Amino acid sequence: MATREIAGKTVEVNDEGFMANPTEWNQEIAVAIAAEEGISELTPAHWQVIDFCRKSAASNGSAPTLRAITNGAGVSTKDLFALFPKGPAKKVARISGLGKPEGCV
Amino acid sequence: MADDNRKVAFICSKGNLDMAYPALVMGWAALGNGIDVTIFFTFWGLDMINKERVDHLAIPPVANTSMKMSMMGVPGNLGIPNIMGVLPGMTAFATKLMKDKMADLEVPPVREYLQMLMDAGAKLYACKMSVDMMGLKKEDFIDGVLDIVTAGDFMDMTEGAQIIFI
Incomplete structure (x- = not known):
């Protein structure tokens, strides 16, 4: 598996650039990946989503779908798309150090 | 990202429950x-955005060779005989089965799904010719449908888009 350095830490990544090992993730990594994705600052609203995704993945084994996020993190669809513009599905997962969400809704 | 400018347009021409979902799932x-x-909603697809119809989309088992008894928990690959499908209540029954299956998968109902899509930035339009043919008005549609447009308008607004007809 490929590795890359993010925020001063070397982590494993898969072919699509998602972190392969969620335990290697930390908040500095999230900030660095967010910047790569065009999100210059992670606000408390962003963290609310990221924290939910981390918890959800820890209990389910995979990144939550967008609908699971809106239902579970207490954030509306509009806000989710505003917080993570142009494709929140992959962006949120990537920033949260998780794989691509599995599921269609 | 490479897909920054990628655009997809769906033409929804069917009003049956099963045919409502492809554009919703792929659009999402x-x-x-x-x-x-x-x-772009046209012909029977207008039912998907018709306030009075959107919550009552149905799936008739008649002439539907893919709908098997297994949906009702009968093991094997038995079809539903058309003669049974025409019995009163069968369409409602099949519709309920499908809605239950969807709910089990946490797939939202059509009205809620459309709202999610609009909240996420999807643009919804009704086809003028179908609207005129069915005697409908903009007020007949769910909130958020942007406009009633001609086929030509649709072609203009989808320049460069991948178009999927359903």
Whole structure:
């Protein structure tokens, strides 16, 4: 598996650039990946989503779908798309150090 | 990203429950991946955005060779005989089965799904010719449908888009 350095830490990544090992993730990594994705600052609203995704993945084994996020993190669809513009599905997962969400809704 | 300007347009021409979902599922996936989504509702597809109809879309088992008894928990691959499908209540029954299956998968009902898509930035339009043919008005549609447009308008607004007809 490929590795890359993010925020001063070397982590494993898969072919699509998602972190392969969620335990290697930390908040500095999230900030660095967010910047790569065009999100210059992670606000408390962003963290609310990221924290939910981390918890959800820890209990389910995979990144939550967008609908699971809106239902579970207490954030509306509009806000989710505003917080993570142009494709929140992959962006949120990537920033949260998780794989691509599995599921269609 | 490479898909920054990717655009997808769906033409929804069917009003049966099973045919409502493809554009909703794919449209939602597209939006989640940062792809622009436009949906054009025409002919029976107008039922999907008709306030009075959207919550009552149905699936008739008659002449539906893919709908098997297994949906009702009968093992094997038995079809539903058309003669049974014409019995009163069978369409409602099949519709309930399908809605229950969807709910089990946490797939939202059509009205809620459309709202999700609009909240995520999808643009919804009704086809003028169908609207005129059915004697409908903009007020007959759910909130958020942007306009009633001609086929030509649709072609203009979907320049460069991948078009999927359903």
